[in-house]
Amino acid sequence: MTKTTPPSIIALDGPAASGKSTLGHKLAETLGFLFFDTGIMYRAVTYVALHRDMDLRDESAITHLAQSVQIDICPPSVKDGRACDVVIGEKDVTWEMRGGDVDANVSVVSAYAGVRQALSEQQRRIGLRGKVVMVGRDIGTVVLPDADLKIYLDASAEERAKRRYDEIIARGEQSNYDEILKKMIERDRLDSTRAVAPLRPADDAIIIDSDKLDAGQVFEQVMKLCR
Ligand code: DC
Numbered sequence: 001m002t003k004t005t006p007p008s009i010i011a012l013d014g015p016a017a018s019g020k021s022t023l024g025h026k027l028a029e030t031l032g033f034l035f036f037d038t039g040i041m042y043r044a045v046t047y048v049a050l051h052r053d054m055d056l057r058d059e060s061a062i063t064h065l066a067q068s069v070q071i072d073i074c075p076p077s078v079k080d081g082r083a084c085d086v087v088i089g090e091k092d093v094t095w096e097m098r099g100g101d102v103d104a105n106v107s108v109v110s111a112y113a114g115v116r117q118a119l120s121e122q123q124r125r126i127g128l129r130g131k132v133v134m135v136g137r138d139i140g141t142v143v144l145p146d147a148d149l150k151i152y153l154d155a156s157a158e159e160r161a162k163r164r165y166d167e168i169i170a171r172g173e174q175s176n177y178d179e180i181l182k183k184m185i186e187r188d189r190l191d192s193t194r195a196v197a198p199l200r201p202a203d204d205a206i207i208i209d210s211d212k213l214d215a216g217q218v219f220e221q222v223m224k225l226c227r
Contacts, residue, residue: 006031006226007148008130011139014153015188015199017160022215023153024135025083027222031133036073036126038136038143040086041119042110043097044071048088049109050101056108063114103183107190110137116196137191140202151222152201155210157185 010033012024021037028035045066046056054061072087086094096102109115120143127134127144136143140150155163161181168175191199201207206225210218 008132009127009144009147009149010133010226011144011147011150011202011205012133012135012153013137013140013151013199013201013205015137015155015157015160015191016184017164018153018155019163019210019215019218020135020153021083023151023218023222024133026215026219027226028133030223031131031226033131033133034126034129035083036123036132036134037083038119038123038134038139039106040073040084040097041071041123042106042115043102044086044088044093045069045115045119046102046106046109047093047097050105056105059112059114062109063112063118066109066112066115066118103187107187107194111190111194111196113196116142120197137199138197140205141200142197145202149225150202150205151225152205152207153210153218154207157181157188159211160184 010027012020014020024037025035027033045062048069049056049062049065054065056062069088074085074087076082077085077092082094084094085092086097120138123134123136123139123143126132127139127147134144140147140152158181161177161184164180164184165175165177188199208218208221213221
């Protein structure tokens with residue numbers, strides 16, 4: 001693919017809670033691009049499977065679900081911190097998809113080759129239209145390997161768990177830092193050791209460690225790369 005200036009396809013990968021969504025959203029807004037968080041698709045399939053009481057170990061049934069489920073992603077209809085509405089059938093599932101049940105099971109669902117193939121195809125089709133910031137785990141390595149700019153946003157598990165904990169407390173809910181950290185380390189392990197499209201930086205990705213940077217500093221660094 002011919003490289004354009006500024007970049008038209010931006011791939012943004014990294015582990016859970018590394019700040020990808022915050023950065024991706026701001027980048028997309030500033031550049032007038034589409035913001036596409038691909039984790040939503042894996043979460044939506046997991047949510048529907050749990051909701052229908054399906055056996056998550058049944059790879060063929062879960063793959064069939066991923067090939068057939070209709071997920072609508074629309075501009076936000078409510079101002080409650082959401083980046084978009086996620087609608088399945090007629091139901092708004094935006095926050096339910098972020099729940100602990102989905103968190104605990106999404107890595108199993110996203111490890112299935114058939115699920116990844118079905119969802120990656122849709123992601124690629126949308127990404128190749130350009131003017132997009134696509135966020136995920138395998139965007140730079142598998143979904144859009146010819147992306148104009150690839151960023152891998154990293155941070156230590158401790159820092160990411162602290163950010164997740166602070167977010168939950170800020171919403172007025174109860175939380176436990178040690179539990180969040182434990183689950184985060186386990187999800188990182190599953191995401192980075194799976195056989196298909198594991199979490200890892202692309203060879204030509206620019207790696208940014210956000211442990212000692214705030215969201216504004218990370219954004220400025222990436223905007224410099226875009227210019
Ligand atoms: O970014 P997130 O936490 O919403 O992603 C949820 C899960 O989906 C994550 O544990 C791994 C999986 N995922 C993936 O395998 N590939 C992607 N491109 C995006 C997410």
